[in-house]
Each structure stands twice: as C-alpha cells, then as structure tokens.
Amino acid sequence: MFAKEVRSELRARVAVNAIGLFGLTTLVAVAYQIGPYQIHEQDRPHLLAALLWIILFFAALSGLQRVFVKEEDAHTAKTLRLAARPLAVWGGKLLFNVALLAALQTFLVPLYCILMGMRVQGTLPLVALLAVGCLAMAATATMVAAIIARAAGSGTLFAILAVPLMLPLLVMLIQGTRMAMTSPAWSDILPALQGVGALAGVTMVTSIYLFPVVWND
Amino acid sequence: MRAVSTVRVTFSALGKRFGARSVLKGVSGELRPGYAVVITGHNGSGKSTLLNLLAGVVRPSSGTIDYRAGGTPLPRHLWHTVVGMAGADMAVYEELSALENLHFFARLRGLRRSLGELEKLLCELGLEARDLRRPVGTYSSGMKQRVKLAQAVVHEPPVLLLDEPSSNLDERGHETAADLVRKFRPHAALAVATNDPREMAWGDERIHLGN
Numbered sequence: 001m002f003a004k005e006v007r008s009e010l011r012a013r014v015a016v017n018a019i020g021l022f023g024l025t026t027l028v029a030v031a032y033q034i035g036p037y038q039i040h041e042q043d044r045p046h047l048l049a050a051l052l053w054i055i056l057f058f059a060a061l062s063g064l065q066r067v068f069v070k071e072e073d074a075h076t077a078k079t080l081r082l083a084a085r086p087l088a089v090w091g092g093k094l095l096f097n098v099a100l101l102a103a104l105q106t107f108l109v110p111l112y113c114i115l116m117g118m119r120v121q122g123t124l125p126l127v128a129l130l131a132v133g134c135l136a137m138a139a140t141a142t143m144v145a146a147i148i149a150r151a152a153g154s155g156t157l158f159a160i161l162a163v164p165l166m167l168p169l170l171v172m173l174i175q176g177t178r179m180a181m182t183s184p185a186w187s188d189i190l191p192a193l194q195g196v197g198a199l200a201g202v203t204m205v206t207s208i209y210l211f212p213v214v215w216n217d
Numbered sequence: 218m219r220a221v222s223t224v225r226v227t228f229s230a231l232g233k234r235f236g237a238r239s240v241l242k243g244v245s246g247e248l249r250p251g252y253a254v255v256i257t258g259h260n261g262s263g264k265s266t267l268l269n270l271l272a273g274v275v276r277p278s279s280g281t282i283d284y285r286a287g288g289t290p291l292p293r294h295l296w297h298t299v300v301g302m303a304g305a306d307m308a309v310y311e312e313l314s315a316l317e318n319l320h321f322f323a324r325l326r327g328l329r330r331s332l333g334e335l336e337k338l339l340c341e342l343g344l345e346a347r348d349l350r351r352p353v354g355t356y357s358s359g360m361k362q363r364v365k366l367a368q369a370v371v372h373e374p375p376v377l378l379l380d381e382p383s384s385n386l387d388e389r390g391h392e393t394a395a396d397l398v399r400k401f402r403p404h405a406a407l408a409v410a411t412n413d414p415r416e417m418a419w420g421d422e423r424i425h426l427g428n
Contacts, residue, residue: 001325004310004313004321007312007313007317008310008312008313011312011313011352012312074308074310074311075306075307075308076307076308076309076310078269078274078304078306078307079307079308079309079322079365079368080325081274081297082272082274082297082300082301082302082307083297083322083325083326083368084297084325084326085294088325212294216273216274216294217276
C-alpha cells in the first residue's frame with residue numbers, strides 16, 4: 001500500500017506540490033517580513049518555535065487531508081475496500097503521510113533555521129521532537145482524513161475536526177522546540193517529548209480500533 | 218483443474234434506503250457454485266446496490282446476507298477474501314499501468330503472482346502486451362473495463378459479482394466477458410447485473426428488481 005502511494009505520488013505529485021509550495025511560500029513570506037533581525041533576543045525562542053510549527057502545521061494540512069478523499073474522488077475506494085484489509089490501508093496511508101511530513105521537515109526546517117537565524121542548543125532533542133511530532137501529526141491527519149473522506153465539503157470538515165485535535169499537540173511541540181533552542185539537555189525537552197509521544201500512541205491505538213468501522217461503513 | 222468452490226451466499230428480505238429513498242425492498246435469493254444469477258431492472262432499480270450489498274461494501278437497511286464456506290458461516294470482515302467484483306462505480310489507479318494495478322491488487326490480497334502470470338491474465342482479457350506498461354489514464358474506456366475485470370478475477374474468487382461487465386466493450390470485448398463468465402461459471406457462484414439481452418442469457422436464474 002505504501003509503495004503504491006509513493007509511486008502514485010511520484011507520478012501525480014499532488015500532495016508534494018501542495019505541501020511544498022505552501023510551506024515554501026509561507027516560509028519566504030515570514031522570512032521576508034520578519035527575518036532574523038526583527039525579533040528581540042529574549043522573544044526569539046517563543047516566536048521562532050511558534051512560527052516554525054505554524055508553517056509546518058498548515059503546510060502539512062494542505063496535503064495530508066487528501067489521502068482518502070482522492071480515493072473517493074477517483075472511485076478507487078471501493079476497489080480498495082474489496083481487495084485489502086482495513087488495517088493494511090490505514091497502515092499504508094499513515095506511513096505515506098509520515099514520509100510526506102518527514103520530507104517536508106527535512107526540507108523546511110534547515111531552510112527555516114538559515115532564513116530566520118534560528119539557533120538550536122539541543123539539536124538531537126529537536127530532531128527527536130520533530131520525528132515524534134511528525135508521527136503524531138500524521139496519525140491524527142490520517143484518521144481525520146478517513147472520517148471526512150465521504151462527506152460533502154470535506155476540506156472545511158477536515159479543518160473543523162483536525163484543529164481541536166491538533167491544538168494540544170501543537171502547543172507541546174512549540175514548547176519542546178523552545179526548550180531545544182535554549183537548552184541542550186534532554187531533561188528539558190523530555191516532558192514535551194513524552195506528551196507528544198503519548199498523543200501519537202493514543203491516536204494510533206484509537207485509529208486501529210476506529211478505522212475499520214469508518215472505512216467499511 | 219480448479220476445484221469447485223464451497224462458498225454459498227444466501228440473502229433474504231434485503232432492503233436498502235438512502236435517506237428517505239428506498240432503493241431495494243424484500244429481495245431474496247442465493248448464489249451457489251456453478252450457478253449464475255442475473256439481476257435485471259430499470260435504471261435506478263437497485264441492481265448495483267444489490268451487488269454492493271452482496272459484496273459487503275454497503276450495509277443493508279433490512280434483511281440478512283449469509284456467507285457460508287463449506288457450511289461454516291464466514292464473518293463479514295472476511296467476505297472480501299472470497300469476492301471478486303467489477304462495477305461501474307469502481308475504478309483502478311489511472312496513474313499506474315495495468316500491470317502495476319494488477320500487481321498491487323494481487324499483493325493486497327496476499328498473492329504472489331509473477332509479472333508473467335499477470336500479463337497473461339490481462340492479455341486473455343483482450344489487452345495488448347504493448348499497452349500493459351503505460352498508465353491506465355491513457356487507456357480507452359473499453360481497455361479500462363478490461364483492467365477492472367482483471368482485478369476482479371486475479372485471485373480466482375469463489376464469488377464473482379459483475380455489474381454490466383460488457384459496458385464500454387466492443388463486440389470482441391463482449392465475447393471476452395462471455396469467455397470469462399464461461400471460465401468461472403463451473404466452479405464459482407456468479408451474479409451479473411445487466412439489462413443487456415446477451416448478458417441476460419448467461420443466467421440460470423433471473424432476479425428482476427423494481428416494477
């Protein structure tokens with residue numbers, strides 16, 4: 001399933017283009033208007049951490065929500081329902097969203113650090129936070145995308161459902177990133193890392209039980 | 218020689234409503250190996266809905282569907298393992314080639330078919346070998362129909378549900394679909410939804426929907 005998703009995306013490039021262009025445009029706009037010198041030194045960790053996750057969050061949403069809608073639009077969902085176990089579909093879609101988000105982070109975070117002059121004390125803790133955050137965001141987006149796939153006005157519905165679910169996640173990710181910017185110690189970032197990891201775990205376990213019902217009904 | 222399947226599907230008093238609109242009401246019947254049921258009815262009478270219900274992709278509003286393999290009830294989450302279906306509202310991936318599509322659906326079903334075997338199946342259904350590696354999006358509607366038929370039978374299902382299998386096919390294509398039915402008929406339970414008199418002739422029994 002994952003291999004098919006990657007192959008399809010490499011040919012159609014719908015999600016990659018949406019995420020990449022949104023991310024890059026937002027980053028350039030932020031860097032142009034604010035840049036590395038417009039923020040006071042004491043405000044830098046708060047503002048830079050928040051801006052980074054706002055860019056990542058909205059760029060991710062623009063692409064991740066399509067993962068099931070595209071199957072319904074192309075009338076391939078029924079063919080897929082008849083051929084695959086629901087969890088194989090969910091697993092493949094989740095892995096694809098994780099890969100997409102990881103690619104976005106790999107491309108966008110270093111660029112953001114350069115353009116915004118973001119200095120990180122705890123590089124490894126930040127990488128760990130980005131990885132766990134990627135999993136949590138992808139898991140939430142995948143489940144919400146499955147729920148809204150057959151609804152009319154799915155784009156609006158996605159935002160309505162995803163934002164409250166992702167808000168606590170975003171708050172923890174911003175706090176963790178702020179800590180990684182100011183301290184190299186793992187102990188400082190650990191509460192955020194644990195919180196995000198717990199959210200990822202809860203979302204995935206819930207999805208394992210909920211997805212077959214959502215997918216088949 | 219392929220063994221005769223032991224899967225039987227019994228459905229009774231099936232009904233389906235979409236909101237206030239009743240599409241099917243009190244439909245009963247049985248699909249059994251070596252036996253073909255033809256479902257007819259005017260447009261909107263619920264032919265495709267009945268096939269969707271039998272395949273398990275839509276839940277009935279009333280009535281029951283019972284799958285039995287060798288007399289043992291088959292739980293709903295396993296129905297897809299014994300069903301093959303090609304319908305008008307089903308599609309394959311346009312950005313993938315016919316061969317990639319078939320390979321993907323075979324793998325999803327846990328089958329390890331060689332590319333040669335898959336090529337053979339697609340060619341048997343009337344596709345040219347030179348077309349198998351270009352994206353399905355570039356195919357004509359008749360060629361897409363052949364790929365849909367191939368994905369429905371790649372796992373040699375004991376229950377085969379076909380919704381207007383010859384639609385979009387030319388005379389040669391119709392013969393190909395008829396050959397497919399002839400090939401599966403001796404050992405599989407077949408249901409064909411159609412209003413085409415030539416396809417209606419394939420059935421041992423006819424269920425007419427609507428007035």
